[in-house]
Amino acid sequence: MxxxxxxxxxxxxxxxxxxxxxxxxxxxxxxxxxxxxxxxxxxxxxxxxxxxxxxxxxxxxxxxxxxxxxxxxxxxxxPVGEVPDEATAIGHPDGSDLDLWAAVKALPEKQRQSVAYHYLGGLPYDVVAGLLGGTPAAARRAAADGVRQLRAHYERVDAREGEGR
Structure with missing residues (x-):
């Protein structure tokens, strides 16, 4: 049931x-x-x-x-001249990972969607491929490229923070 x-x-x-x-x-x-x-x-x-x-x-x-x-x-x-509504904290409990959301948003569309569906949605690559229109290998590659870009982003952030100390 x-x-x-x-x-x-x-x-x-x-x-x-x-x-x-x-x-x-x-x-x-x-x-x-x-x-x-x-x-x-x-x-x-x-x-x-x-x-x-x-x-x-x-x-x-x-x-x-x-x-x-x-x-x-x-x-x-x-719209112009209006203050946008604030985003809720759902999905980022303490609000500290807004940088992560910005980094994910900056990824190319296929990479962003592949990362979202596989890593956030927990979907296997064959399902991701069906959603995005491609092969499981292409979905895997797009997700891997997206994760590599996110890691590089955080390595740059960590390096900047280390210089400021």
């Missing part, structure tokens, strides 16, 4: 938000994609097979919603 949908949200909500933020950045668009993900999931949940991988299913929905948000963002005018 499937678990209640409320439990699905409680168990997987933070993971889905981390994936949305990794793809869209830490702002309200990611929060909107999170909400849209769970609205769509709630509608489809009764028809989901009991043996389905709920986590992978939710990450797939989140990926599609993030693409929808990206497309909508391209069509929308940018």
């Amino acid at each position: 499937k678990e209640p949908f409320e439990r699905v949200v409680a168990v997987h909500g933070a993971l889905v938000l981390r994936v949305c933020r990794a793809v869209l950045g830490v702002h309200t668009d990611a929060d909107d994609a999170w909400s849209e993900t769970f609205l769509a999931a709630m509608r489809a949940y009764p028809g989901l097979a009991e043996e389905a991988n709920v986590e992978a299913w939710l990450v797939t929905i989140a990926h599609r919603k993030a693409i929808d948000v990206t497309r909508a963002r391209r069509r929308s005018p940018l």
